[in-house]
Amino acid sequence: MHENVVVVGAAVIRDGAVLAARRTYPQSLAGKWELPGGKVEPGESDKSALVREMHEELGMAVEVGEQIGDDVALDVEKILRVYRVTLLAGEPLLTEHDEVRWLRADQLGEVDWLPGDVVVLPALAAALNAN
Ligand code: C5P
Numbered sequence: 001m002h003e004n005v006v007v008v009g010a011a012v013i014r015d016g017a018v019l020a021a022r023r024t025y026p027q028s029l030a031g032k033w034e035l036p037g038g039k040v041e042p043g044e045s046d047k048s049a050l051v052r053e054m055h056e057e058l059g060m061a062v063e064v065g066e067q068i069g070d071d072v073a074l075d076v077e078k079i080l081r082v083y084r085v086t087l088l089a090g091e092p093l094l095t096e097h098d099e100v101r102w103l104r105a106d107q108l109g110e111v112d113w114l115p116g117d118v119v120v121l122p123a124l125a126a127a128l129n130a131n
Helices: 046-058 105-110 115-130
Strands: 005-014 017-023 037-039 061-073 078-089 097-103
Touching: 005 046, 005 061, 005 115, 017 115, 037 046, 046 061, 046 078, 046 097, 061 115, 078 115, 097 105, 105 115
Parallel strands: 005 078
Antiparallel strands: 005 017, 005 037, 017 097, 061 078
């Protein structure tokens, strides 16, 4: 049987801008920008995985909303699924990233995104513009 691994990504939207974070690991991805998140663990829901990852990686308390865009195939076993996220408390506290930026729709092209995240940018821009 073939089981997909789901990677959840957070589109944290505040004041018409989304939070982008720059990776520090692994070496091959260091310097690339992403919507923060990570793998859903066995038995965990997408939403609880995002709440956990946002707390662990950025010290943020969040509420998870609807999916933005479609699932993106990252490789043969992993898909990326992005959700709209609202910040309940906290400012980003960098632990696994070395820089963050809040980007408006017209600024999404200013950073060097992971390839999977690039696929979601049009839907993300639409969500930001509708905000
Ligand atoms: O963050 P983590 O290393 O757990 O991510 C697992 C995989 O998901 C990595 O291969 C990473 O490139 C990918 N990923 C992604 N877009 C994100 C977050 C993670 O493509 N926003």
